[in-house]
Amino acid sequence: MDFSDTPEEAAFRKDACAWLEANATLRDGSEKVQDAFMANTPEEVTAAQAWQKRKAEGGWAGITWPKEYGGRGGNEMQQIIWNQEEGRYKVPPNIFVVSSGLVAPTLIAHGTDKQKTEILPSLLSGEGVWCQLFSEPAAGSDLAGIRTRARRDGDDWVITGQKIWTSGAHYSGYGILLARSNPDVAKHKGLTMFVVKMDSPGIEARRIKQISGHSSFNEVFLDELRIPDSDRLGPVDGGWRVAMTTLTNERYTLAIGRSVGGMRAEELIPLASGVTLNGRPAIENDQVRAKIAEFASRQRGMEFTSYRIMTALSRDKEPMVEGSIGKLMLGKLRQEMASFALELTGSTAGISDQPKDETGLWRVDYLTAPGNRISGGSDEIQRNIIAERLLGMPPEIRTDKDTPFSQLK
Amino acid sequence: MNFDFSDDQEEIRQAVAKLLDGHTSFAKSHELLDAGAGFDRDLWAKLAEGGWLGVTIPEVHGGSGMGAVELAILAQEMGRTLAPIPFGAAQYLAIPALVEFGSDAQQAALLPEMATGQKIATVALAETCGFAPGAVAAKVVDGRISGVKSPVSDGAVADVAIVAALDKNDAPGFYIVDLKGEGVQVEPLVGMDPTRPQSRLVFAGAEADQLAGANAAAIDRLMDGAAVLVAFEQLGVAGQALDISTKYALERTAFGRPIGSFQALKHRMADMFAKIELARSNAFFGAWALAENDERLPEAAACARLTALEACQFAGEEAIQIHGGIGYTWIADPHLFLRRGWHLKAMLGPTTIWSERLVSALKAPETTSAKAV
Numbered sequence: 039m040d041f042s043d044t045p046e047e048a049a050f051r052k053d054a055c056a057w058l059e060a061n062a063t064l065r066d067g068s069e070k071v072q073d074a075f076m077a078n079t080p081e082e083v084t085a086a087q088a089w090q091k092r093k094a095e096g097g098w099a100g101i102t103w104p105k106e107y108g109g110r111g112g113n114e115m116q117q118i119i120w121n122q123e124e125g126r127y128k129v130p131p132n133i134f135v136v137s138s139g140l141v142a143p144t145l146i147a148h149g150t151d152k153q154k155t156e157i158l159p160s161l162l163s164g165e166g167v168w169c170q171l172f173s174e175p176a177a178g179s180d181l182a183g184i185r186t187r188a189r190r191d192g193d194d195w196v197i198t199g200q201k202i203w204t205s206g207a208h209y210s211g212y213g214i215l216l217a218r219s220n221p222d223v224a225k226h227k228g229l230t231m232f233v234v235k236m237d238s239p240g241i242e243a244r245r246i247k248q249i250s251g252h253s254s255f256n257e258v259f260l261d262e263l264r265i266p267d268s269d270r271l272g273p274v275d276g277g278w279r280v281a282m283t284t285l286t287n288e289r290y291t292l293a294i295g296r297s298v299g300g301m302r303a304e305e306l307i308p309l310a311s312g313v314t315l316n317g318r319p320a321i322e323n324d325q326v327r328a329k330i331a332e333f334a335s336r337q338r339g340m341e342f343t344s345y346r347i348m349t350a351l352s353r354d355k356e357p358m359v360e361g362s363i364g365k366l367m368l369g370k371l372r373q374e375m376a377s378f379a380l381e382l383t384g385s386t387a388g389i390s391d392q393p394k395d396e397t398g399l400w401r402v403d404y405l406t407a408p409g410n411r412i413s414g415g416s417d418e419i420q421r422n423i424i425a426e427r428l429l430g431m432p433p434e435i436r437t438d439k440d441t442p443f444s445q446l447k
Numbered sequence: 448m449n450f451d452f453s454d455d456q457e458e459i460r461q462a463v464a465k466l467l468d469g470h471t472s473f474a475k476s477h478e479l480l481d482a483g484a485g486f487d488r489d490l491w492a493k494l495a496e497g498g499w500l501g502v503t504i505p506e507v508h509g510g511s512g513m514g515a516v517e518l519a520i521l522a523q524e525m526g527r528t529l530a531p532i533p534f535g536a537a538q539y540l541a542i543p544a545l546v547e548f549g550s551d552a553q554q555a556a557l558l559p560e561m562a563t564g565q566k567i568a569t570v571a572l573a574e575t576c577g578f579a580p581g582a583v584a585a586k587v588v589d590g591r592i593s594g595v596k597s598p599v600s601d602g603a604v605a606d607v608a609i610v611a612a613l614d615k616n617d618a619p620g621f622y623i624v625d626l627k628g629e630g631v632q633v634e635p636l637v638g639m640d641p642t643r644p645q646s647r648l649v650f651a652g653a654e655a656d657q658l659a660g661a662n663a664a665a666i667d668r669l670m671d672g673a674a675v676l677v678a679f680e681q682l683g684v685a686g687q688a689l690d691i692s693t694k695y696a697l698e699r700t701a702f703g704r705p706i707g708s709f710q711a712l713k714h715r716m717a718d719m720f721a722k723i724e725l726a727r728s729n730a731f732f733g734a735w736a737l738a739e740n741d742e743r744l745p746e747a748a749a750c751a752r753l754t755a756l757e758a759c760q761f762a763g764e765e766a767i768q769i770h771g772g773i774g775y776t777w778i779a780d781p782h783l784f785l786r787r788g789w790h791l792k793a794m795l796g797p798t799t800i801w802s803e804r805l806v807s808a809l810k811a812p813e814t815t816s817a818k819a820v
């Protein structure tokens with residue numbers, strides 16, 4: 039264990055700092071909440087792509103990626119260092135969470151050499167932005183219950199169905215799509231994964247508005263979409279295993295917080311100092327101090343847990359179930375913290391003090407947090423994973439596990 | 448002793464519930480949410496017609512002269528249906544203030560038109576965090592008020608406000624201010640619940656007519672009363688959030704079973720229920736204490752407020768969670784409850800203030816204090 043940098047790590051940090059200093063400006067508190075759930079305007083997308091390209095050119099985009107795919111061949115500690123340093127700078131929203139956190143590891147694990155060499159470089163440079171076409175109206179937590187059909191037709195597959203909650207479909211050039219290739223076997227067994235170009239005929243994405251007022255996710259209609267068999271990712275009817283790689287990496291990515299903006303507990307201090315409570319500055323109130331301490335300690339705990347997970351990963355090369363811990367803690371903490379901030383502003387709870395002010399940082403944060411508790415496997419699903427896979431509890435009884443999908447009610 | 452509504456009161460509940468069910472819908476709330484402001488004028492007219500805007504206004508001034516319990520029943524129904532009208536500030540604070548402290552002339556000038564819905568009233572209390580009579584800076588000198596009030600519920604639609612301000616000796620009091628008059632500026636604020644829009648009022652020498660007798664202690668009592676009434680509205684909101692959740696949990700399936708069969712959700716809904724019922728019991732005690740002017744009102748009000756805040760926020764947040772992805776969308780209903788809950792929280796200030804009020808109201812049991820000595 040060593041919570042300070044080794045000489046090599048210090049050197050890496052110095053390089054990272056120097057590059058960031060030359061290429062970006064430090065945050066000054068004036069920036070809006072930025073995270074993957076925000077709407078992401080065309081300008082933000084362009085800015086994010088330009089930043090990704092710059093990072094790729096500087097060798098900072100694929101720190102842990104193998105060199106053969108254009109990465110740096112570095113380790114998870116370096117990734118942690120990079121995240122820490124980049125976090126201090128005003129950079130565009132990270133619209134590459136799905137691309138590099140979910141799609142890249144799935145491709146590396148299951149893609150053909152051709153797929154890897156064709157896709158990974160453009161993914162790294164930010165040219166290719168990816169989305170995840172998994173969830174459907176009738177299948178979210180129970181992903182294996184998807185209904186979108188993939189029918190074989192010569193050298194092609196013909197896909198018909200509907201996806202929903204697809205984050206970033208509106209600015210993504212590509213997607214990975216899970217579909218049912220064989221309805222006559224048990225539900226996990228008849229699925230196949232594909233790579234799709236989002237501008238193909240037969241795909242239509244429509245934005246969905248979130249409770250925060252942003253529209254970062256979409257419903258995606260698939261009507262006789264043709265995909266060549268060469269764009270299949272992994273074996274026919276072997277899509278569940280491929281999807282598992284994606285989902286494990288999703289939990290891990292969300293857990294290590296590369297994607298979530300959110301506010302820091304420290305930001306409650308200036309807020310509490312500027313507000314009067316029972317005639318005194320709120321920051322002098324014991325209840326307020328105790329709350330800030332609780333949030334800060336939980337947030338620190340999450341941060342160090344993510345480092346431990348990354349350390350484990352750097353040894354096993356396999357993201358683990360522990361990712362669920364971070365994923366589970368994240369949404370609730372964010373929700374409670376934002377709620378407290380809104381309460382602290384007392385009667386102005388949730389009401390920004392400036393007329394017509396659109397930023398209301400904590401309000402946006404509060405209305406974004408519920409999404410953290412649902413996306414990437416809900417809190418309840420994470421608890422099942424922790425209890426069943428880490429603590430060895432018997433699994434939930436699943437009556438539909440072995441019945442052919444076509445015979446399910 | 449009797450810990451429930453009487454038959455007459457239950458009849459009132461059914462009557463107002465019927466009217467509200469016929470003239471409100473969550474679709475209507477969504478329309479207003481999309482518009483970002485405004486209120487349902489048709490519903491307002493219907494309630495005025497039925498005499499529901501003047502339940503606690505004395506009969507001589509065009510109301511029906513009923514008590515706090517009847518108003519509490521109304522509040523609960525308003526919460527249940529998320530009625531998008533400027534109801535709360537007027538009913539829970541402005542009317543009681545006028546009835547208690549207003550002169551005959553002041554009452555006659557405002558109450559009849561409030562009962563018919565022609566005049567919309569609000570109260571302007573807070574300036575920064577929450578409201579305490581001692582923490583007011585707005586000032587009245589020679590009958591003219593200056594200062595800033597924010598946030599003010601229904602400020603954009605109200606004709607008149609009861610404003611908390613200091614007199615020239617820095618003693619807190621209540622003043623009637625005509626919001627359509629000179630020296631008043633009304634600025635819109637972005638709030639959590641656009642179906643109950645908030646404003647900032649800037650007064651620069653506007654005419655202010657004092658409600659005599661509204662001193663700090665009297666204002667405190669008024670706040671306690673409002674806390675009880677708001678708690679009933681919160682109960683309505685929370686109860687309905689639970690109701691849509693149980694319905695959805697029965698309909699929606701995952702892993703081949705209704706999601707309501709998963710203990711994680713079952714227990715969550717049971718917790719929602721328990722929190723709501725706990726708050727209801729406190730609110731009942733509060734309503735009784737308010738109606739009877741019992742000395743335990745401060746304790747009862749703070750208990751009702753604190754438990755209702757918890758029940759309402761928990762129900763709103765967990766209703767979203769139970770609905771999964773669809774619950775996180777703008778067009779779905781769960782966030783309407785969360786938003787109304789925050790509006791009601793904002794109306795009277797946060798838990799920190801009410802916990803303080805509760806602890807001050809509590810008396811240590813005599814035996815323990817004797818032992819301590």
Ligand SMILES: Cc1cc2nc3c(=O)[nH]c(=O)nc-3n(C[C@H](O)[C@H](O)[C@H](O)COP(=O)(O)OP(=O)(O)OC[C@H]3O[C@@H](n4cnc5c(N)ncnc54)[C@H](O)[C@@H]3O)c2cc1C
Nearest residue numbers: 172173178179203205409413414416418709768769771772
């Ligand atoms: C902001 C956001 C972004 C998203 N982005 C994407 C994306 O890019 N691509 C994509 O494919 N999907 C995406 N999703 C979808 C997400 O994965 C699903 O919403 C999630 O898995 C829940 O599924 P559901 O919405 O169908 O809810 P349901 O599965 O219907 O769940 C409803 C409720 O039941 C509970 N529940 C379900 N099963 C169990 C169980 N076994 N035990 C206990 N409780 C249970 C859930 O926890 C939830 O509270 C996104 C969702 C959100 C909110």
